[in-house]
Amino acid sequence: MEQKKTEDLLKEKLKEKGLKVTHQRLQVLSVLEQNSGVHMTAEDVYELVSQECPEIGLATVYRTLQLLWEIQLVDRINLDDGCVRYEIGHLIKGDAKHNHHHLICRACGRVIPFADDLLDDLEHHIEEATGFHVLDHELKFYGLCRECRGKKA
Amino acid sequence: MEQKKTEDLLKEKLKEKGLKVTHQRLQVLSVLEQNSGVHMTAEDVYELVSQECPEIGLATVYRTLQLLWEIQLVDRINLDDGCVRYEIGHLIKGDAKHNHHHLICRACGRVIPFADDLLDDLEHHIEEATGFHVLDHELKFYGLCRECRGKKA
DNA sequence: CTCCTTGCAAATTGTTTGCATACCT
DNA sequence: AGGTATGCAAACAATTTGCAAGGAG
Numbered sequence: 383m384e385q386k387k388t389e390d391l392l393k394e395k396l397k398e399k400g401l402k403v404t405h406q407r408l409q410v411l412s413v414l415e416q417n418s419g420v421h422m423t424a425e426d427v428y429e430l431v432s433q434e435c436p437e438i439g440l441a442t443v444y445r446t447l448q449l450l451w452e453i454q455l456v457d458r459i460n461l462d463d464g465c466v467r468y469e470i471g472h473l474i475k476g477d478a479k480h481n482h483h484h485l486i487c488r489a490c491g492r493v494i495p496f497a498d499d500l501l502d503d504l505e506h507h508i509e510e511a512t513g514f515h516v517l518d519h520e521l522k523f524y525g526l527c528r529e530c531r532g533k534k535a
Numbered sequence: 536m537e538q539k540k541t542e543d544l545l546k547e548k549l550k551e552k553g554l555k556v557t558h559q560r561l562q563v564l565s566v567l568e569q570n571s572g573v574h575m576t577a578e579d580v581y582e583l584v585s586q587e588c589p590e591i592g593l594a595t596v597y598r599t600l601q602l603l604w605e606i607q608l609v610d611r612i613n614l615d616d617g618c619v620r621y622e623i624g625h626l627i628k629g630d631a632k633h634n635h636h637h638l639i640c641r642a643c644g645r646v647i648p649f650a651d652d653l654l655d656d657l658e659h660h661i662e663e664a665t666g667f668h669v670l671d672h673e674l675k676f677y678g679l680c681r682e683c684r685g686k687k688a
Numbered sequence: 689c690t691c692c693t694t695g696c697a698a699a700t701t702g703t704t705t706g707c708a709t710a711c712c713t
Numbered sequence: 714a715g716g717t718a719t720g721c722a723a724a725c726a727a728t729t730t731g732c733a734a735g736g737a738g
Contacts, residue, residue, distance in 0.1 A: 439695040485667045513681030521674045528666030592720040
């Protein structure tokens, strides 16, 4: 049910832009949707899509992720580990607006998700104050996780 | 006055770790300090430092920026334009804690700084809830700037 | 039939690394 | 003196691009 819905949303947006519905594009979206909540690199997506669609090229995955991001179907996150990551869009997931941020430990590199909706107020404030229309945000906290705080050098 | 102070802070931290005070390290810090508020790439820093210190290598700049970041003298920002940027640390700048976030326009790519201190509360909350000790954060908003909202396709 | 897309491979580009030499302490 | 830091060039890795062939509308 919900899966069909996202697929249709993609088809709709593609048509709107005069772009074409291809097997590859559907597959990439599908993989992302099946891994909701996972931060996937292009390579990750490539490997999974390859199972269903062995002839796909890595470049196509990159192009498709870029496209899906532009039309707001997927979110993009940068965890500073040298590669960009993608995740099915928070707008898609239905439910609440589902804001989650990331706590990145500087010692062990662990990434801890943290749910919070505080930013909604701030977004409204920004729109009023600057005229900037906010579509999405990315919030990261750097520090030391509980475990690493213990083992002080 | 203030310049001396940051320099001394660096010397202190270096000594603490058994590292050495070099001309290059002082120069890199100095350039960053003279460009407070500017988001500089390694290349940017390299070019400026080269004026005072023509024999310096780009690799040294990278290594030094990494070091300065590790000892908390500079902040690191990623504006998703393909390169990491550095800025003199917000802890250094004296004054208030000076939190500024970034509004990134998806249409024209412009980066608009936005001052706000809302996150302090959230940081405290995180520490209490998770035991994660927050040292720094990075908050970006993606959307459309006032100008680009006008020119709708 | 006409463009949009794809796959492949080559090209880019920011950043890192190995190593012999030069420099702090 | 002894270990750290530097400069240079080569190595890397993620991402992009050119182009001819394939596929959607």
